[in-house]
Amino acid sequence: MAKAENLFEIEGKIRNLSFYKMAGCDKTIVRTKGGPSKNKIKKHPNFEKVRKNNSEWSGCTKMSRLIFKGLHDVFAQADYPVIGTLNALCKKIQLMDTEHEQGFRGVYLSKYGEVLEGFSPNRRRIFGQILSVMPEYKVDREALSATLSLPPIDPAYHLVNEINMPYYRVMVNLAFIPDVYREAEGKDYTSTKEGWIGACRTFESEWLSTSAISERIECTLNTDFLEKDEVLSGYSLVLGMGIVFGKANAAGQIEKMKQTGTGRILKIF
DSSP: OOEEEETTEEEEEETTEEEEEETTEEEEEEEEOOSSOHHHHHHOGGGHHHHHHHHHHHHHHHHHHHHHHHTHHHHTTOSSOTHHHHHHHHHHHHTTOOSSOTTSOOBOHHHHGGGTTTOOSOSSSOHHHHBOSOOEEEEETTTTEEEEEEOOOOHHHHBOOTTOOSEEEEEEEEEEEEOEEOOTTOSSOEETTTTOTTOEEEEEOOOEETTSOOOOEEEEEEOOOSOTTOOOOSEEEEEEEEEEEEEEOTTSOEEEOTTOOEEEEEEEO
């Protein structure tokens, strides 16, 4: 049953139409039911190409989950349903695989990671507009580490704080992301390190006042994701950074405020 606040604001179902709202969109979305049955798509010869596309799409969504979970502080700042965009970018990486036939193409972030460098989960709170001081960083793949530094931040000039929050914090993620692929005889997509969703090292600065110039912020993130004698190709290290605003609660503790921050993927190596 559909509900209507007025003639133009409907949510719910009316026969074969579904009306709903989506975060990041101020209009009502309408979809229709229909199309071939699941069984027909699964077995009919005419849908072989569709089955191959569906299989490859599962590889894209698997890679998206790895990135989303690994860079949790970056994607926690999203201001729209970012997973769809991330899936599409992973598909773009998958299409760069020319070594395997359709249905078996992998998502090799270790080869084509530059596609995601500079990506932000924000459309309204743009990273470079909220924080005009850009970080400097060095990465070392052999040592599985990254070093990041920010010069002193003067909130009056370097920080856009439209909601007038009293505090802000800088967060850095270094995530271990294995490539995603499908074996020639395999039914599903797997990764070079299966089950490593959320493998990440994190740095959080202290809460900084939006009315005072900060000191230089520096951090080094070292990982121990691999054993000393383990040599593994087919993985990437992804460096990302986020910034979020906060305020004190009734107990005097500073809390992160939702829908205030921004983030960006800085480097994939």
